Amino acid sequence: MTITATRPSAHPAVPVAAGAGFLTSLKVFSVRSLKKSFRDGESMLMAILLPVLLMLIFTFIMGGAIDVGTGGGREAYLAYVMPAVVLTAAGFGASYTAVVVSQDxxxxxxNRLRTMPFPSVTVLLGHTVSSMARNLMATAVVFLVGFAVGFRTEATVGQLLAAVGLILLWILAITVIFALLGLVAGSPESANGYGFILLFLPYVSSGFAPVDTMPGWLQGFAEHQPMTPVIDAARALMNGRDPGADPWIAVAWCLGFMVIAIWLITVVFPRKTAR
Incomplete structure (x- = not known):
């Protein structure tokens, strides 16, 4: 018997998917994160409602009794407290990033996304873009309510744009920090708890009361923590005054936070998402 060896027939090579590009992936995950956050109506409501309630409480309940050295009265205190309320709103909005990153x-x-052909870091960037969009909406609502209850300004358009730009830079910095907290937290609940600590910073700053009215042992921290120059610079710009060196100090704090947080993310992210 003769055994005839047959060569396996050649099959055409299966084309390998090129995968999604960076911008396409960023768009996909930004939209995904936005849809997810808007479906969580309670979190969205609290991120907007709580700062608005804070502004109304401080203005109408405490504003008449607090003398901030600007002539007193509710209107003066509203102008004083507005930047702190806006940045508090930003903090509450950004804290949601830690929770959703921890959930992922x-x-x-x-880990499932790491096996797919696109840059996995765009998941974090998508959460960051979504947080910025949510915070812009919350900030706009706080400003509108502030104008409705009597906030007025003599600032120029350039000063207002500079104040908004500084607020956006702080929102970006704190969002990156919350994304890092979401990566290192063991659960969404603990991520929310870690973030809650940062939300107290505006209260221990010049945001709601002058630093020199605080106890001596607290003044050093309140004067030199990052929120104070951000709030002081935004307040001066929003009210048409010269902010001095505060904007540069605030920008330095924001950029420093982002550089450190991004570096830590590059270290932690590959370890948290192993193939």
């Missing part, structure tokens, strides 16, 4: 890590979503 703890549920294995990040």
């Amino acid at each position: 890590v703890t549920t294995g979503f990040m």
Whole structure:
């Protein structure tokens, strides 16, 4: 018997998917994060409602009794407290980033995405873009309510744009920090708890009361913590005054936070999302 060897027939090579590009992936995950946040109506409501309530409480309940050295009265205190309320709103909005990032890590979503042909870091960037969009909306609402209850300004358009730009830079910095907290937290609940600590910073600053009215042992921290120059610079710009060196100090704080947080993310992210 003769055995005839047959050569395996050649099959055409299966084309390998090129995968999604960076911008396409960023768009996909930004939209995904936005849809997810808007479906969580309670979180969105609290991120907007709580700062508005704070502004109304401080203005109408405490504003008449607090003398901030600007002539007294509710209108003066509203002008004083407005930047702190806006930045508090930004903090509450950004804290949601820590929760959703932690959910993606703890549920294995990040690991599943690592096997797909696109830059996995765009998941974090998508959460950051979504947080910026949510915070812009919350900030706009706070400003509108502030104008409705009597906030007025003599600032020029350039000063207002500079104040808004500084606020946006702080929102970006704190969002990156919350994304890092979401990566290192063991659960969404603990991520929310870690973030809650940062939300107290505006209250221990010049945001709601002058630093020199605080106890001596607290004044050093309140004067030199990052929120004070951000708030002081935004307040001066929003009220048409010369902010001095505060904007540059605030920008330095924001950029420093972002550089450190991004570096830590590059270290932690590959370890949290192993193939």
